[in-house]
Amino acid sequence: MTTEATLPSTSASPTARQVWTRARGIALALVLLLVGAIAIAVIRSDARHGELDPRSADPNGSRAVAELLADRGVDTRVVTTLDEAAAATGPDTTLLVAVPDLLSRSQQSRLHNAFADSDGRTVLVAPGSASVERLTPGVTADPATSLDSTLSPDCDLPAARRAGTADTGGVRYTTTHLDADKCYTSERLATLLRLPDPTGDGDTVVLGAPDILLNDRLDKQGNASLALQLLGSRPHLVWYLPSLSDTSATGTDDERSFFDLLPSGWLWGTLQLFIAAALAALWRARRLGPLVPEKLPVAIRASETAEGRARLYRKADARDRAANALRSTTRTRLAPLTGVPVTQAHTPEALLPALSAHLHGDGQDLRTLLFGPPPSDDAALIALADQLDALEREVRRP
Amino acid sequence: MALTGRAALLAALGSLPVGIWEPSWTGILAVNAPLAVACACDFALAAPVRRLGLTRSGDTSVRLGDTADVTLTITNPSRRPLRARLRDAWPPSTWQPGTETTASRHRLPVPPGERRRVTTRLRPTRRGDRQADSVTIRSYGPLGLFSRQGTHKAPWTVRVLPPFTSRKHLPSKLARLRELDGRTSVLTRGEGTEFDSLREYVPGDDTRSIDWRATARQTTVAVRTWRPERDRHILLVLDTGRTSAGRVGDAPRLDASMDAALLLAALASRAGDRVDLLAYDRKVRALVQGRTAGDVLPSLVNAMATLEPELVETNARGLTATALRTSPRRSLIVLLTTLDAAPIEEGLLPVLSQLTQRHTVLLASVADPHITEMAKARGNVDDVYEAAAAAQAQSERHHTAEQLRRHGVTVVDATPDDLAPALADAYLALKAAGRL
Numbered sequence: 001m002t003t004e005a006t007l008p009s010t011s012a013s014p015t016a017r018q019v020w021t022r023a024r025g026i027a028l029a030l031v032l033l034l035v036g037a038i039a040i041a042v043i044r045s046d047a048r049h050g051e052l053d054p055r056s057a058d059p060n061g062s063r064a065v066a067e068l069l070a071d072r073g074v075d076t077r078v079v080t081t082l083d084e085a086a087a088a089t090g091p092d093t094t095l096l097v098a099v100p101d102l103l104s105r106s107q108q109s110r111l112h113n114a115f116a117d118s119d120g121r122t123v124l125v126a127p128g129s130a131s132v133e134r135l136t137p138g139v140t141a142d143p144a145t146s147l148d149s150t151l152s153p154d155c156d157l158p159a160a161r162r163a164g165t166a167d168t169g170g171v172r173y174t175t176t177h178l179d180a181d182k183c184y185t186s187e188r189l190a191t192l193l194r195l196p197d198p199t200g201d202g203d204t205v206v207l208g209a210p211d212i213l214l215n216d217r218l219d220k221q222g223n224a225s226l227a228l229q230l231l232g233s234r235p236h237l238v239w240y241l242p243s244l245s246d247t248s249a250t251g252t253d254d255e256r257s258f259f260d261l262l263p264s265g266w267l268w269g270t271l272q273l274f275i276a277a278a279l280a281a282l283w284r285a286r287r288l289g290p291l292v293p294e295k296l297p298v299a300i301r302a303s304e305t306a307e308g309r310a311r312l313y314r315k316a317d318a319r320d321r322a323a324n325a326l327r328s329t330t331r332t333r334l335a336p337l338t339g340v341p342v343t344q345a346h347t348p349e350a351l352l353p354a355l356s357a358h359l360h361g362d363g364q365d366l367r368t369l370l371f372g373p374p375p376s377d378d379a380a381l382i383a384l385a386d387q388l389d390a391l392e393r394e395v396r397r398p
Numbered sequence: 399m400a401l402t403g404r405a406a407l408l409a410a411l412g413s414l415p416v417g418i419w420e421p422s423w424t425g426i427l428a429v430n431a432p433l434a435v436a437c438a439c440d441f442a443l444a445a446p447v448r449r450l451g452l453t454r455s456g457d458t459s460v461r462l463g464d465t466a467d468v469t470l471t472i473t474n475p476s477r478r479p480l481r482a483r484l485r486d487a488w489p490p491s492t493w494q495p496g497t498e499t500t501a502s503r504h505r506l507p508v509p510p511g512e513r514r515r516v517t518t519r520l521r522p523t524r525r526g527d528r529q530a531d532s533v534t535i536r537s538y539g540p541l542g543l544f545s546r547q548g549t550h551k552a553p554w555t556v557r558v559l560p561p562f563t564s565r566k567h568l569p570s571k572l573a574r575l576r577e578l579d580g581r582t583s584v585l586t587r588g589e590g591t592e593f594d595s596l597r598e599y600v601p602g603d604d605t606r607s608i609d610w611r612a613t614a615r616q617t618t619v620a621v622r623t624w625r626p627e628r629d630r631h632i633l634l635v636l637d638t639g640r641t642s643a644g645r646v647g648d649a650p651r652l653d654a655s656m657d658a659a660l661l662l663a664a665l666a667s668r669a670g671d672r673v674d675l676l677a678y679d680r681k682v683r684a685l686v687q688g689r690t691a692g693d694v695l696p697s698l699v700n701a702m703a704t705l706e707p708e709l710v711e712t713n714a715r716g717l718t719a720t721a722l723r724t725s726p727r728r729s730l731i732v733l734l735t736t737l738d739a740a741p742i743e744e745g746l747l748p749v750l751s752q753l754t755q756r757h758t759v760l761l762a763s764v765a766d767p768h769i770t771e772m773a774k775a776r777g778n779v780d781d782v783y784e785a786a787a788a789a790q791a792q793s794e795r796h797h798t799a800e801q802l803r804r805h806g807v808t809v810v811d812a813t814p815d816d817l818a819p820a821l822a823d824a825y826l827a828l829k830a831a832g833r834l
Contacts, residue, residue, distance in 0.1 A: 007450075008610075009449075009451075010450075010451065010452045010533075010550040010551055010552055010813070011449075011450075011547045011548060011549070011550050011551075012532055012549045012550055012551045013434065013445070013447070013448060013550075014446075015546040049737050057416070083617070087690045091824040092516075136663075147592025192555040198524065200628045216691040224441075229434055232704075251539075254447060263421075264421040264422075265416075265417040265418060266417060267421065268416050268417060268420075268421035268422060268425060269416050269418075269421070270417075272408060272409065272410075272412050272413035272416040272425075272426060272430075273413045273431060275409055275411070275426070275430060276406050276407075276409035276410035276413065277406075277410075277639040279401055279405055279406040279409050280403070280406035281404075282400075282401045282411075283400070283401040283402060283403050283406050284407070286400040286401070286547070287535030288483065288485045288503070288534050288536060288547075289485045289487050289533075289549060290487075290532070291486065292487050292490065292531040293488050293489075294489040294490055294491060297643075297706060298643050298707070298709060299645060299652070300643055300644050301644065301645050301768070302643060302644030302645055302646045302651060302766045302768075303766045303768040303769050303772070305791070306643070306766075306769055306772060306787045306788050306791040307772075307784070307787070308787070308792070309787040309790065310772070310780070310783045310784040310787035310788075311783075313786060314779065314780060314783045321786070321790075322782065322783055322786035323786070325786040325787070325788055325789045325793070326782075326785065326786050328789075328793060329476070329773075329789040329792065329793055332796070338636065351499060381779065381782055382625075382776075382777075382779065385776055385785060386776060386784045389776065394463070
């Protein structure tokens with residue numbers, strides 16, 4: 001069998017050109033959206049970039065304080081991992097933890113162990129209530145922050161007294177350590193705490209707000225003085241900026257998760273199975289052509305009105321109407337059987353004598369049955385229906 | 399484009415080498431890259447769907463309840479063999495419920511440059527026109543991992559005709575007609591029948607039909623024979639308004655009316671009468687006029703196939719006017735409508751005299767067997783109330799029928815199974831009485 005040279009095309013699928021024509025508007029919109037998003041991201045990116053980073057000259061950076069410290073012979077080293085920070089602690093070192101809240105639970109415990117016996121100074125910048133309890137046991141943070149940001153020293157700490165008022169207002173702390181210096185109080189809660197180590201001459205400083213370290217706030221009040229005195233007490237400053245690339249955040253030796261315990265073959269095999277499941281979903285999702293719509297005919301039962309009427313009778317307990325209907329039907333059926341014209345079927349005077357003659361019975365009983373009062377209750381109605389049936393059978397029998 | 403289960407299965411099996419030998423990104427890549435390449439090759443080697451040529455042939459009409467075979471010819475003009483699964487999509491009522499998937503899907507190979515036929519067997523569940531929807535073809539590559547998919551339009555219409563189940567009554571009614579016709583030995587003399595011929599008296603003949611004048615001329619007693627009138631005009635009027643939509647059993651009233659109309663048309667066309675059809679609700683839905691006896695039944699069936707009940711109140715005035723216009727000379731008008739009180743009393747009765755003045759009117763209505771069942775219900779309160787409601791409905795119908803009879807209309811009220819023979823009997827009775 002050979003085919004004709006030209007067959008009229010019956011294809012209804014869109015061609016590549018049609019697909020492009022239809023989709024290009026959406027594609028263009030998506031491209032514009034993406035370009036816009038990138039542009040906005042580029043323009044706005046430097047706003048909060050390098051916060052508390054001693055290498056950043058942004059308003060929120062801390063390069064100024066690092067430069068000032070360098071002029072005074074304190075060298076600043078930035079570390080981003082916990083291992084480096086823990087290794088750098090020592091008697092001649094100040095360890096500044098920039099954002100302690102970013103550290104995981106286990107990291108905070110390790111950090112605390114590392115600096116607790118180092119004889120150096122540790123400065124914690126604005127730790128929240130969860131972190132401060134783990135990093136400096138005995139200190140708790142108040143859930144409400146201070147209203148003012150500029151506070152006066154109110155304590156005996158020489159550094160604070162020399163500096164005078166400073167922008168330390170932020171998280172407020174209480175402590176159970178009796179020998180702690182509580183400075184810059186706001187409503188009797190300190191925003192700067194210095195906790196001397198019980199052994200040796202190291203100490204821990206908890207600072208309620210990072211403002212005194214920021215570039216654009218350094219020249220306000222006594223910020224610069226306070227910052228230099230807090231950070232310049234040792235010849236080395238280690239500036240710890242917690243980062244997401246620090247692997248110690250997830251996998252620690254004592255807290256191994258379920259996935260660490262699984263052999264890696266299982267994990268990668270499962271990943272491949274997920275790929276297979278995705279392919280199977282694609283396989284099953286593709287339909288062999290669209291659904292075919294069709295107009296459906298109406299489906300109303302012809303007997304619906306009669307059924308509705310029956311339910312209405314039932315609801316209204318319309319025994320009179322029901323009995324009437326049943327009686328009149330029986331009368332209409334009985335009349336021809338007894339030789340009474342159908343037009344006179346509903347007159348007792350015509351029907352009853354003919355009926356009693358037919359049945360050789362008494363007419364009083366028949367009168368109540370066929371023309372009597374409506375039944376008083378449901379049982380009487382049922383009985384009436386049965387009696388009417390019996391009467392009809394009786395008349396039809398001979 | 400579509401993936402196959404085989405590709406998913408291979409990917410699933412790939413988890414074994416990944417898990418055992420190379421649990422890393424390298425392993426994932428080593429398994430999935432060859433799979434992707436194989437899929438791409440498969441896609442490239444599958445026969446293109448767009449260039450296939452599709453033509454249809456086969457049945458164009460089918461009686462409801464029978465099967466129709468529609469053949470689809472697929473031509474593969476490409477140089478690659480086509481391994482295809484295809485779905486010949488038709489509206490859902492084209493198939494018996496539950497058989498759609500097996501009936502509409504086919505698997506077929508078409509070698510390069512050749513053509514193959516597949517036959518789709520339709521078994522419609524409703525009357526009317528069924529139009530083929532699209533044909534979707536999935537062309538698989540040689541490895542069976544990936545496929546191309548495309549849709550073609552191959553229009554075809556199958557008209558589903560009314561089943562005409564009452565044709566089983568036709569032989570008995572025709573025998574009855576022949577009795578009327580004087581062709582058999584039993585002669586029934588009607589009043590309005592036409593004189594046919596004279597023949598010799600045989601004992602048993604009606605003595606009233608002895609022609610004394612002819613007897614006097616001959617030596618034997620001669621009797622007149624009669625035959626019923628011929629070439630009468632019958633107009634079947636189907637009411638397609640809202641009352642015809644109610645379902646009796648699982649078919650609308652309209653279907654039962656059609657069945658009865660078809661039996662009557664078959665009978666009347668054999669009896670030598672001319673049959674026309676009018677379907678009307680608020681406008682003319684179908685009109686069949688002036689067909690010859692051999693042609694009338696197919697044209698009626700064809701016209702009825704696409705009729706659907708409309709959910710509007712029938713305009714009785716318009717219906718009467720159209721019926722009068724359609725039958726200018728005296729004829730038998732068969733109204734296939736309802737005996738419900740409201741439409742008859744408000745619609746038909748005021749204008750009925752226009753019809754009865756010039757025509758004989760026969761009204762056929764489909765009774766609901768469920769009402770009869772309800773009327774017999776006894777036992778508990780609900781049943782008795784149902785029986786009362788049914789009795790009320792029946793007596794209303796009787797009352798309406800009585801009103802119509804008073805206007806000289808012959809009324810036939812029967813359940814769907816009995817309506818067709820009852821209507822045929824009423825027609826034969828009218829014919830025997832010479833009232834056509």
